[in-house]
Amino acid sequence: MVFPKENEDSDRGTTEKRSAYPFSQATEAETVAKVGLVNPALVSSDWGTGLAPRHMDDALPRHSLLFLSGPLRIAGHQPILLDLRLMESWQDFEQQLIAARPEFLCVTAHTSEIEIALECCRRAKRVLPEVVVIAGGIHFTMYPHLGAEDRSVDFVIRGEGEISLPKLLRDPAAHPRVFWGEPPDLDAIPFEDRELYDDYRDRTRFQLWHLETPTVDLLTKRGCPWQCRFCCGPGEQNLFTRPSSRHEGVRLPTFRHRSVENVLDELDELYERYEFKSVVFHDDQFVIRREWVADFCRGLRRRGHVERGIQWWAASRSDIICAHPELFAAMQDAGLRILSIGFESFNDPMLRWMRKGTTRAQNFDAAGICRDLGIDIFANLILGMPFSDTKWYIEHDRESMAAIEEIRPRYFSPSFFSPIPGSWFFDWAVEQDLLLEGNAAAAGSRRPEEGKIRGVDYRRLEKMLGRYRRMYEPHLMPKRPLRLRLTHFAEKPLDEKLATIKRRIAGFLGEGGDAQ
Numbered sequence: 001m002v003f004p005k006e007n008e009d010s011d012r013g014t015t016e017k018r019s020a021y022p023f024s025q026a027t028e029a030e031t032v033a034k035v036g037l038v039n040p041a042l043v044s045s046d047w048g049t050g051l052a053p054r055h056m057d058d059a060l061p062r063h064s065l066l067f068l069s070g071p072l073r074i075a076g077h078q079p080i081l082l083d084l085r086l087m088e089s090w091q092d093f094e095q096q097l098i099a100a101r102p103e104f105l106c107v108t109a110h111t112s113e114i115e116i117a118l119e120c121c122r123r124a125k126r127v128l129p130e131v132v133v134i135a136g137g138i139h140f141t142m143y144p145h146l147g148a149e150d151r152s153v154d155f156v157i158r159g160e161g162e163i164s165l166p167k168l169l170r171d172p173a174a175h176p177r178v179f180w181g182e183p184p185d186l187d188a189i190p191f192e193d194r195e196l197y198d199d200y201r202d203r204t205r206f207q208l209w210h211l212e213t214p215t216v217d218l219l220t221k222r223g224c225p226w227q228c229r230f231c232c233g234p235g236e237q238n239l240f241t242r243p244s245s246r247h248e249g250v251r252l253p254t255f256r257h258r259s260v261e262n263v264l265d266e267l268d269e270l271y272e273r274y275e276f277k278s279v280v281f282h283d284d285q286f287v288i289r290r291e292w293v294a295d296f297c298r299g300l301r302r303r304g305h306v307e308r309g310i311q312w313w314a315a316s317r318s319d320i321i322c323a324h325p326e327l328f329a330a331m332q333d334a335g336l337r338i339l340s341i342g343f344e345s346f347n348d349p350m351l352r353w354m355r356k357g358t359t360r361a362q363n364f365d366a367a368g369i370c371r372d373l374g375i376d377i378f379a380n381l382i383l384g385m386p387f388s389d390t391k392w393y394i395e396h397d398r399e400s401m402a403a404i405e406e407i408r409p410r411y412f413s414p415s416f417f418s419p420i421p422g423s424w425f426f427d428w429a430v431e432q433d434l435l436l437e438g439n440a441a442a443a444g445s446r447r448p449e450e451g452k453i454r455g456v457d458y459r460r461l462e463k464m465l466g467r468y469r470r471m472y473e474p475h476l477m478p479k480r481p482l483r484l485r486l487t488h489f490a491e492k493p494l495d496e497k498l499a500t501i502k503r504r505i506a507g508f509l510g511e512g513g514d515a516q
C-alpha cells in the first residue's frame, strides 16, 4: 500500500460539466463592481521585484487570484490586480488604490505574509473608507479570528472562493462576517484568468530550471491525502473541505482531481495563446491517482503535446516512485523532465519522526529509478529539524547531505526546518517552547539566516551547507562511485534486487513503460 485512502469526492466530472455552470452571469441591471485583488507576496520577494523578475517567486502570477478573477468577470465585475511585487512602496499601493477606487478589495494570505496582508487591509480602509475588504486564503482559513478581530477586514471567506465570492459581492448584507466558501466542482470553474497580469506573456519567458520557455504553470487537483508532520497538508485539509452531512459543524476533506480532459483542454487553450514549450504542474503531489496520471500521459500524446516536444516538471514522493516505476517511465515518455522529490531526510528514525511515510532505502531507490529513466531530480531536504527528544543532532543532517552527494541530483533545494502554523510540528514546537521567535512572518521564510528553532546551531549548519553548496555544481561533482552503488544494491531485499535488475535490462533493451 502506498497511496493513502481518498474520500469519495475524487475525480468527478468531465468537460461536459462546464454546461452546468455554477455562476450567475451578469445582467444589465446588475451593479458591476471594481474588485481589487491583492497579492501581498513580499516575503520571498520585495517591492518592485516582480517588474524585473530574477527569481521564480517574483515571476509567477498568484494562482489564488487567477482562480478568483474568472468567476468575478463572469459575474460582470472588473477585477483589478494589486500585486505588491509590481509596486515600489506602500505609497505606491495607496496611490494605485486611490486611482482605481475599487468597491471591494480581496486580500489573500499565506502564513508568512499575514502581517503584510493585514497592513494592506488597514491602509486600504484609511485611504478608501468605503471599500469593503474581504480576506481569504490558507492563513485566514485556519485563523479566521485574525480577520474577524481586525476592524479593517469586513468579511473572511474560509476555504475556496470561486462560488462564494461573487455571491458575497452581490449581497454583502446577507452574509455573516466569517463564513465558509462553497467548494466548487473543479471542472466547472473557469480556467485561471492569466490575463489578470497584463504582462503574462512576458512572464512565460522566465526561465524555470532548464525547461524550454515559454513556460506555463497550473494545478490539476486540490488537497493532499498524506499527513507529513512538517507540512501544512493537514491545514490544507482544512482549506479544501466541505461540511459533513451527518455532524453539524464538522468539515470533511474534499480532495479533488480535475478530470484529465479538463486539464488537457486548458493546456490546448494555453498552447493556442502562448505556444508554451514547457509546463510546471504546481500540485503538491502530481501522482495521487495512478490511473489519472496514466490517462493524462496518453492524453498529452493524443492532443499532440508530446509530438510537439512538451517538457514538464512535477512533484512526487519516493515511495510512490519505487512502487510504480513503470508509471514514471510513461511520464518520462510523455515529457516529464524534472521530478521534484521530497526526500526531506536520509535518516530513517528522522523520516519516521516526520511521518513522511518513506525510508532512506526508498529515497536511494527512487533516485536510481529516475536516473535510469533519464528524469532530472529536484531534491528537497529539510535540515535543522529537532528530534523527538526536542534536541537537534547534526549527524542527521550530515547523513542527508552525504546522501545528496551520492545521488547527485541536478537540482538541490535544502531548507531549514520552519514550523508552519497548520502543521503538526508547529503545535509541538509551541508546546515544547522551541520557537525562537513568535513572529509568524518568519514561518515559512526561505531565508536561512532567520533561525527558527531553539537548540539548532544555524551557523554550523550554514557552514556545512556552504561546503556542499560550493561542491554542488553538478558538473564538478564526482561521479557516484561504483562502490557506493554496489553497497546500496547489496543492502536491498531480494525482491527489490530483482526489480532493479529487471528495470536495468528493460532500460538496456530500450523498452517503454506500460502505465497500466
Ligand code: B12
Binding pocket: 041, 042, 043, 044, 056, 057, 060, 061, 062, 063, 064, 065, 067, 068, 105, 106, 107, 108, 109, 110, 111, 112, 113, 134, 135, 136, 137, 138, 139, 157, 159, 160, 161, 162, 165, 219, 222, 223, 231, 232, 233, 235, 236, 239, 282, 283, 284, 415, 420, 421, 422, 443, 444, 445, 446
Ligand atoms: C504553487 C504553490 C507555490 C508556488 C506559488 C505559485 C503562486 N505564485 O501562486 C511557489 C513554489 C512559488 C510557492 C512558494 C511558497 N510556498 Co507554496 N504552495 C503552492 C501550492 C502547492 C499551491 C497553491 C495554489 O495555487 N493552490 C490552489 C489555489 C486554488 O488555492 P489557494 O491559493 O488556497 O486559493 C483558494 C482559497 O484559499 C481561496 N482564497 C485564497 N485567497 C483568497 C482571498 C479571498 C479574498 C477569498 C475570498 C478567497 C481566497 O480561494 C482560492 C480559490 O479557491 C500550495 C498548496 C496548495 N495545495 O494550495 C503551497 C502552499 C500554499 N505553499 C506553502 C509554503 C509554505 C510556501 C513557501 C513559504 C515555501 C518556502 N518555504 O519557501 C513559499 C512562499 C510563498 C509565499 N509568497 O508566501 C504552504 C503555505 C502554508 C501556510 N500556512 O501558509 C502551502 C499550503 C504548502 C503546504 N502544504 O505547506 N508555493
Ligand code: SF4
Binding pocket: 224, 225, 226, 227, 228, 231, 232, 233, 234, 284, 285, 317, 342
Ligand atoms: S509534504 Fe507533500 S506529501 Fe506530505 S502532506 Fe505535504 S504536500 Fe502532502
